[in-house]
Amino acid sequence: MNIMVCVKPAPDPKRWDSIQLDPVTKALRREGIPSVLGPLDKRALEEGLRLKEKHGGKVAAMAMAPPSARDNLVEALAMGADEAYLLSDRAFAGSDTWATSLVLSRGIQKAGKFDLVICGEWSLDGSTGHVGAQLAEFLEIPNVGRVVAVEIVEGESLRARSMVELGDRILDTSLPALITVTRETNTPRFTSLLGVIEAETKPCVSWSAADLGIRPEEVGFRGSPTQTGDIFMPEMKRKAEMLRGEPEGMITEILHKIRQAIG
Amino acid sequence: MPPIKLDETSEWKGILVFVEQEEGCIAEVSFELLTAARELSHKRGSVQVGAVVVGHEIKGLAQDLLAYGADRVFLADHPSLQKYLALPYTRLICDLVLREKPEIFLLPATSLGADLAARLAARLKTGLSAHCTQLDINGRGELTQVVPAFGGKVMATILCPAHRPQMATIRPGVFRRGERGEGQGTVEGLPVEIEPGDLKQRVLEVHWEKKPAQTIEEADVVVAGGAGVGNPEDWKWVQELANALHGAVGGTRPPLDEGWISEEQMIGQSGKTVRPKLYIGVGISGVIQHVVGIQDAKVIIAINNDPNAAIFQSADLGAVADFRKIVPLLIEELGKKSNAG
Numbered sequence: 214m215n216i217m218v219c220v221k222p223a224p225d226p227k228r229w230d231s232i233q234l235d236p237v238t239k240a241l242r243r244e245g246i247p248s249v250l251g252p253l254d255k256r257a258l259e260e261g262l263r264l265k266e267k268h269g270g271k272v273a274a275m276a277m278a279p280p281s282a283r284d285n286l287v288e289a290l291a292m293g294a295d296e297a298y299l300l301s302d303r304a305f306a307g308s309d310t311w312a313t314s315l316v317l318s319r320g321i322q323k324a325g326k327f328d329l330v331i332c333g334e335w336s337l338d339g340s341t342g343h344v345g346a347q348l349a350e351f352l353e354i355p356n357v358g359r360v361v362a363v364e365i366v367e368g369e370s371l372r373a374r375s376m377v378e379l380g381d382r383i384l385d386t387s388l389p390a391l392i393t394v395t396r397e398t399n400t401p402r403f404t405s406l407l408g409v410i411e412a413e414t415k416p417c418v419s420w421s422a423a424d425l426g427i428r429p430e431e432v433g434f435r436g437s438p439t440q441t442g443d444i445f446m447p448e449m450k451r452k453a454e455m456l457r458g459e460p461e462g463m464i465t466e467i468l469h470k471i472r473q474a475i476g
Numbered sequence: 477m478p479p480i481k482l483d484e485t486s487e488w489k490g491i492l493v494f495v496e497q498e499e500g501c502i503a504e505v506s507f508e509l510l511t512a513a514r515e516l517s518h519k520r521g522s523v524q525v526g527a528v529v530v531g532h533e534i535k536g537l538a539q540d541l542l543a544y545g546a547d548r549v550f551l552a553d554h555p556s557l558q559k560y561l562a563l564p565y566t567r568l569i570c571d572l573v574l575r576e577k578p579e580i581f582l583l584p585a586t587s588l589g590a591d592l593a594a595r596l597a598a599r600l601k602t603g604l605s606a607h608c609t610q611l612d613i614n615g616r617g618e619l620t621q622v623v624p625a626f627g628g629k630v631m632a633t634i635l636c637p638a639h640r641p642q643m644a645t646i647r648p649g650v651f652r653r654g655e656r657g658e659g660q661g662t663v664e665g666l667p668v669e670i671e672p673g674d675l676k677q678r679v680l681e682v683h684w685e686k687k688p689a690q691t692i693e694e695a696d697v698v699v700a701g702g703a704g705v706g707n708p709e710d711w712k713w714v715q716e717l718a719n720a721l722h723g724a725v726g727g728t729r730p731p732l733d734e735g736w737i738s739e740e741q742m743i744g745q746s747g748k749t750v751r752p753k754l755y756i757g758v759g760i761s762g763v764i765q766h767v768v769g770i771q772d773a774k775v776i777i778a779i780n781n782d783p784n785a786a787i788f789q790s791a792d793l794g795a796v797a798d799f800r801k802i803v804p805l806l807i808e809e810l811g812k813k814s815n816a817g
Contacts (some may be wrong), residue, residue: 216791217807224626226627228628229627229629229764230629231629232626232629232809234630239537241630246566251560259494267804269664277595282714293767301611306485308607309603310594310597310604311483311597311598311601311602311604314598319758324714333663337607338626338747339625340606340607340624340625340627340745341593341604341605341606341607342590342606343593343594343597343604343606344594345594346562346590346591346594346595347595347597347598347600348531349595350566350594350595350598350599351598354679355562355563356562356591356595357677358587358588358590358591359587366559372680375530375587376588376739377585377586377588378503378586378587378648378691378740379498379684379685379691379740380682380684380685381682381683381685382679382681382682382683383558383679383682384677384678384680385677385680386676386677386681387677388675389704390676395739396732396739397739426685437603438597438602438603438604438636438638438639439603439604439605439633439634439635439636440603440632440634440635440637441632441635441638442620442632442634442635443631443633444630444631444632444633445630445631445632447518447624447628447631447768447771449764449767449768449771449789449790450789451776451789451790451791451792452792453778453788453790453791453792453793453794454792454793454794455783455787455788455795455796456793456794456797457783457796457797461795461803461805463795463797463802464802464805464806466793466795466810467777467793467795467802467806468806468810470775470777470792470793471721471754471777471810473775474753474754474774474775475697475721475753475754
């Protein structure tokens with residue numbers, strides 16, 4: 214099985230409180246916040262590695278990200294991926310999910326034959342959850358979302374349990390296919406010291422827009438159908454009436470508020 | 477497909493809503509999207525609202541859709557379409573969109589709705605925004621879509637200036653089902669042909685864990701717990717308080733990680749948006765990723781022993797106390813009230 218895992222390095226959520234909106238330019242200031250692989254990226258890698266351990270083949274990791282994301286791909290190699298691809302070009306900046314999926318699809322096609330593509334269900338930062346299905350559409354393959362369990366049936370199709378709001382569905386899908394994984398799919402392995410050492414010797418290829426045959430105007434700000442207008446920090450403050458002291462005194466006030474709310 | 481040129485966007489008129497249904501039961505969010513569509517139609521010069529349903533034996537659903545705001549209902553009915561399948565659903569709806577040319581297309585931000593929306597937007601080469609919390613029409617007649625990013629820390633207004641339809645997904649609970657009307661309008665069956673490619677995927681089994689009426693988005697009262705609850709024994713107080721108020725139980729990410737709640741009960745940016753009459757937060761610190769999912773609650777009460785907990789900034793009433801002392805007393809008092817009444 215040739216497995217491609219797409220990951221999305223994003224600013225470390227532990228540092229989101231330091232993201233600020235520039236009052237003049239209305240641009241987000243996120244300088245100095247290092248990017249990390251998200252929890253779903255690691256689960257996507259883990260699922261790929263488990264399938265490889267069972268069925269043979271190789272696992273590659275791919276990201277469309279700035280050059281600094283090479284560190285995140287090295288982490289994927291240290292976890293056990295065999296090779297990595299960084300799709301990086303100034304022309305990609307500002308890509309929405311449509312343009313991102315286009316870039317990833319070209320990268321996957323250039324990387325060679327694949328049987329399965331695995332992505333996290335959503336990224337840490339944008340969290341649209343749309344790239345998996347859009348990437349499948351560009352690759353002209355079927356996809357299964359919110360996959361919590363997967364097995365390969367007779368080497369040619371994939372049986373997956375997919376969560377929906379009120380339960381789950383079991384589907385058979387012919388390969389090649391794309392799946393997106395969630396927090397419930399698995400528990401990612403820890404990176405071993407040996408893994409870190411080996412990662413240094415594994416191939417990590419970098420491709421530009423030109424390498425992928427993409428014209429700059431097809432992607433990035435210019436090629437994205439959606440455009441971002443105003444950005445603002447939502448005001449969610451309420452004026453809390455604060456209660457302190459003995460529980461008995463608080464109960465009266467809380468019960469009064471409950472009655473006000475639900476009659 | 478070639479991209480739409482700017483001067484061609486004026487050919488696209490009206491609003492289309494994708495209606496999610498399972499086994500002939502319309503998902504509540506579909507009615508909520510009809511409310512959103514009617515509001516937008518009003519702002520856009522009373523354009524027509526269409527509703528498209530795909531499934532099997534779905535004719536009976538049309539009347540309800542007309543009654544809750546659709547002017548036209550499109551039905552794609554075929555035994556092979558009974559369960560959602562990305563490929564044929566995408567193809568059929570893509571054909572309808574290219575024929576009807578709606579200016580705006582709204583879909584539910586559910587597992588299946590988002591999957592369909594993403595595929596359609598890629599195929600139509602148009603913009604798609606995710607999890608909109610507000611929709612409006614700007615001075616140029618464009619759809620403005622407000623979406624959260626970075627866990628709700630930041631909100632961004634999304635536009636789709638040069639491509640049509642302008643597509644958006646909306647989470648359950650963001651809008652409310654409107655008043656039932658007379659239900660005047662037209663119903664049209666769409667031609668359905670199954671192609672070999674559609675069979676690349678098939679649904680073997682579907683399991684239902686719960687009935688739609690029990691979802692947290694529809695509860696009038698939500699009692700939610702956070703990491704501060706501390707252990708599974710104390711989690712019972714969250715559950716019992718919810719029971720005493722006939723409400724639903726929710727939580728933040730740590731209780732999900734601990735296994736005290738299911739993914740369907742997690743409230744916040746990557747979970748559910750709730751808008752109950754009453755929300756009570758127990759041992760919740762109030763990180764932005766959670767607060768963004770409760771901001772539309774009518775009344776927010778927070779109980780936390782840390783006076784500096786961020787949740788108090790977003791609450792109407794805050795009790796600085798150990799919930800283990802407060803919640804049992806509350807349950808007792810609520811019990812007295814119901815016994816007396």
